[in-house]
Amino acid sequence: MNAVVFYMIALFIAVSAVLSVTVRDIFHGAVALTMTLLGIAFLYFYLDAGFLGVIQILVYVGGIMALFVFAIMLTSKMGDHKIPQVNAQFWPGLLIAAVLCAVLLKIVVDSSWMHAQASAVITDLQTIGRSLVTGYVLPFEFISLLLLAALVGAIVIGKVRR
Amino acid sequence: MIPLGHIVMLSMFLFCVGVYGILTQRHAIRFLISVELILNAANINLVAFNKYWGTPDGLGQVFALFVIAVAAAASVVGLILVIAVYRLRKSVFIDDFNLLKW
Numbered sequence: 001m002n003a004v005v006f007y008m009i010a011l012f013i014a015v016s017a018v019l020s021v022t023v024r025d026i027f028h029g030a031v032a033l034t035m036t037l038l039g040i041a042f043l044y045f046y047l048d049a050g051f052l053g054v055i056q057i058l059v060y061v062g063g064i065m066a067l068f069v070f071a072i073m074l075t076s077k078m079g080d081h082k083i084p085q086v087n088a089q090f091w092p093g094l095l096i097a098a099v100l101c102a103v104l105l106k107i108v109v110d111s112s113w114m115h116a117q118a119s120a121v122i123t124d125l126q127t128i129g130r131s132l133v134t135g136y137v138l139p140f141e142f143i144s145l146l147l148l149a150a151l152v153g154a155i156v157i158g159k160v161r162r
Numbered sequence: 163m164i165p166l167g168h169i170v171m172l173s174m175f176l177f178c179v180g181v182y183g184i185l186t187q188r189h190a191i192r193f194l195i196s197v198e199l200i201l202n203a204a205n206i207n208l209v210a211f212n213k214y215w216g217t218p219d220g221l222g223q224v225f226a227l228f229v230i231a232v233a234a235a236a237s238v239v240g241l242i243l244v245i246a247v248y249r250l251r252k253s254v255f256i257d258d259f260n261l262l263k264w
Contacts, residue, residue, distance in 0.1 A: 003164050010172045017176050017199055021183035026191055033195050036176075040202050047169075047213045049223055052205075052230075059230055064198070064237050071241040072191055075248045086186045087257060093185030101178040108174060114167035116214050123212060123220035128227070131219045143231045150235035154242040160249075 006046060013039035024085055030068045037061050051125045169210040176203035188255045190244045194237055201233040 013036055020032035037060040044053035108114060132140050176199050183196030205226045212222025244254060251258050 006164050006168070010168070013172065014175055017179045020195055020199070021179055021187060021192065026189050029192060029195055033198065036199065037202065040206060043169075043172075043206060044209055047209050049209045049213070049226075052209060052223055052226055055227065055230060059234055060198075064234055067238060067241050068191065068195070071244055074245055075191070075254045076252070083255075085188055085192075087188045090186045093182060096185060097178050097182035100181060101175065104174045104178070105171065108167055108170050111167070113214075114165060116166040118163045118166075118214050119216055121216040121218065123216055123223050127218070127220040128223055131221070131224050132227075135219055136221075136224050139228055143228055146235055147231065150238050154238050157239070157246050158242045 006043075009039055009042050009046060013043065027069070027072055030065065030072060033068070034061055034065045037065070048122055051128055166210060166214045170207060173203040173206040173210070176200075176206070188257055190247070190254050190256050190259070191241070193256060194240045194244070197240070198233065198237060201229060201236075205229050 016032045016035035016039060020029045020036055023029050023032060037056065041053045041056040041061070044050070044056055180196040180199035180203065183199065184193060187193060187196065208222045208226040208229070212220060212226075216222060247259055247261075248254055250261075253259075
């Protein structure tokens with residue numbers, strides 16, 4: 001029962017991820033990406049990472065996808081059937097991705113942790129919160145600086161010059 | 163409970179789909195979608211290894227949180243760049259973004 005849920009979530013994520021890079025209309029691609037990110041949030045809930053699942057839905061599905069949709073609306077619709085959506089290196093690119101997939105699959109299957117089972121350690125919200133303000137407080141402050149820099153950078157780049 | 167390898171295989175597949183998208187797609191926003199897929203593949207690995215081999219301070223989930231924040235900043239700057247270049251070039255295809263080639 002437990003395993004079936006995981007394989008259903010995995011199939012959902014895999015199918016919508018493939019759709020998000022292959023469908024012709026970029027808006028449909030963004031919708032498929034939303035489905036992928038939602039599936040990943042379900043996977044976090046399945047892996048006992050409830051806080052990250054909530055953050056995933058808030059930040060990705062709520063925030064970043066709204067930005068993607070705005071960016072698609074602000075640029076022109078170029079899903080016309082006459083314009084090719086793939087560049088000249090389609091077949092080499094597909095080959096590289098397939099070879100990379102095969103090599104990584106071999107590494108995962110041969111690894112010592114392939115059949116590892118879950119440990120009893122459960123990371124709850126209190127643990128994350130305590131880690132963020134004790135051991136990892138420096139990266140935490142750095143992230144706030146980075147987000148401020150991204151905010152200012154986005155305004156400067158996006159400003160209309162006269 | 164399912165073995166750890168199967169979760170890593172899922173994230174590996176997502177990573178390869180992202181690499182395929184970056185290598186072959188012409189649309190600039192499709193490029194950013196592929197980057198998001200790759201970053202999420204990394205996050206799945208972090209959360210899965212935290213669940214299976216976790217340390218008591220929950221480092222895997224804390225790091226995944228940082229990755230989400232950095233990904234948000236990256237996609238904001240990436241999308242605003244696409245909009246800014248679209249104003250100059252009236253195109254969203256990466257082939258047409260040859261401003262820096264000489």
